[in-house]
Amino acid sequence: MENAGPDADGEGRRAASAPAGLSRRGLFGLAIGGGVAGLAIGAGAGVAGGAALGRAQAAEEAQHAYEFFGAHQAGITTPVQEHLHFAAFDMMPRTDRDDLVALLQDWSYAAARMTQGLDVSATGAVGGPADAPPDDTGEAQGLPASGLTVTFGFGPGLFENEDGDRYGIADRRPAVLERLPPFLGEDLDPQRSHGDLCIQVCADDPQVAVHAVRNLSRIAFGRARLRWSQLGYGKTSRTTSAQATPRNLFGFKDGTANILADDAAALDAHVWVASDDEPAWMAGGSYLVARKIAMLIETWDRVRLAEQDAIIGRDKGKGAPLSGGDEFSAPDLDGDAIAVNAHMRLAHPDSNGGTRILRRGFNYVDGNNDLGRLDAGLFFLSYQRSPAQFIALQKRLSTDALNEYIRHVGSGIWAIPGGATPGSYVGAELFA
């Protein structure tokens, strides 16, 4: 607090440790309480993210409050957090370009605040007038930022659907942004697939993640409607070398060969859209594929250990390739220690002309079905410079021995624009 700027007033500050420095001067025009829409986000006030952070609030807090603004959106190379709440939205009928822009501005404003441990507005959950609903729903009151990241994406339907070019952006649609082709063995539920917009929310506290999705859904009222959502936990990928490789629900280490956040060359080659890629507004962005992959847990659990190892191509205990070594040893794909249909062989870059993706998935458990079997699996998320990377890899997996034990039941693809500059909003370049 001692480092707060002169206009810090404590309003809308969730936790004692949250960074301060935001003014309460009428920045926020949420349409919730009254009928006022829109948000003067360019008015120079600026949710400046780390800029308003006192320098003395160092290491520990920095690890728990990530910048919202930057060249890339947070939540892609950010060290994978413990919890996920993913939400897909459809724009409401009869909305226009101004509605969409205002929604993205409002969402950016609220996300910039929440990622810093603040309420969605300066009047927050309890600071506003008693005779109006609070701007913030309040369940994260007192909780720190908890490593929250909020990542926004645009689905193919936003650019053009049966109603035509609703938002005047059809000519700016990336040529590669279209619904994924059908893959062998998938059984997609349309109610768990697709969406005009997506929000990937990650945090180390599930209450903070759910709070963000809930409040962003509320802010969208009348403009976009939650289509489907998915909670996940226990990250199944690591994005920094400091993170241990987690295990998926088949008990195997997953994501050992993932692209790491400090591998700038690999990120540029495989994840970030370059400034000379088309369209120009996607520079610094990426493409997100989400796949809800149900695991036939009980069936897998009856497979003998040696066969489990053979199906994956790795040793279950250490995670080492069956060709020998430790978890991080390069597999010998020329020999026959790793079966021709082993998951790891087929997914490996060496079997795919060097194709790599950045994985960021989570386990999910949605209770159980009527047979008493767990409704559980992997909520797969991957970022890539082009959807073609995922498509190539997924086609290669058509002969995967693992397919007997999994089923893809949900799917979606979104263009992830680059990060917003302070004072602006995510996707501004698309509408420039």
Add this chain to the structure above:
Amino acid sequence: MENAGPDADGEGRRAASAPAGLSRRGLFGLAIGGGVAGLAIGAGAGVAGGAALGRAQAAEEAQHAYEFFGAHQAGITTPVQEHLHFAAFDMMPRTDRDDLVALLQDWSYAAARMTQGLDVSATGAVGGPADAPPDDTGEAQGLPASGLTVTFGFGPGLFENEDGDRYGIADRRPAVLERLPPFLGEDLDPQRSHGDLCIQVCADDPQVAVHAVRNLSRIAFGRARLRWSQLGYGKTSRTTSAQATPRNLFGFKDGTANILADDAAALDAHVWVASDDEPAWMAGGSYLVARKIAMLIETWDRVRLAEQDAIIGRDKGKGAPLSGGDEFSAPDLDGDAIAVNAHMRLAHPDSNGGTRILRRGFNYVDGNNDLGRLDAGLFFLSYQRSPAQFIALQKRLSTDALNEYIRHVGSGIWAIPGGATPGSYVGAELFA
């Protein structure tokens, strides 16, 4: 490790920090890999819980590995953990008393190991024969005990159902153990209610909680079947004065007046079944009520702040009674600051002849419905010396102003026997 007993061998040990001291000598006869049923749990080998813990493994670890054995089952007064996986089971048709006893022995054995950070058996996830399915499913490999508690309960149907007295225990059924009476405003889903057996699993890591339910479900194969299950997070009650009062999904602090673990007199008066209560085998036990309470989130979020405060009877920000003071101030129920139908007034012991319960609930979010509304609420869990306490309180809440915003959609009641003694199993006294 330096404190491990002479028979420690490292097998089945999940994490480097897990306590050691368990022998691999044929203790475990899980029916999973082959056809062998049963478990020689009384053979003197003993999963002795903390007894095998080196004394030098002090404070930090002790906080993260709770004793399974003891006068009371763990998971009742244990400081509420961050995550819940609750599971209700039905016994399979044609099972007999021996099956039930063997199941409880196997469950107790596995729970005693998992709560100490160990695999369900000494051969674990990777230590067993390559030509058999592993005893442990492996996804918690490498994770510490994470504060895991596993609490077992017996539902009314276990003692007698349409098939009669299947297990020869009808004459030992507690007179108070019957399905709860109907309450105003409930809309129960039978597929989310009841169950012959229940397991409350709490842990600070959801992967550890899910691993426990999954492996206990697997151990039950052929004997009991998962009927329904519920994940929860963000505890909505505190059980020690060191824990801050958490907020529920309506944004209010919840459970301020809960019975705390160090209030022995209140626990004896309101929570623990006494040795002169009937039946004798329930001494040291309790009765658990579970209620899945859906919250009409979006409706609540449109209620003005002053009305939210009035409905609860507390100030949303501080959690103080509307009659004044701070969160822990006693409310003035004689004045009219707190409305006659305020939730807090109706639930308060002073409005209920001193009736108190120990609450241990969690928030839940099960995605969203077709209208784009969050399918979320409170998974209410309470422990009491008699179900009559919950019934009286719930009847009193029939005029609760909060009822407009909630709906009870699931329900269950179970007798929670006292804790097991080392070398024995939970519920042994019922079959003695």
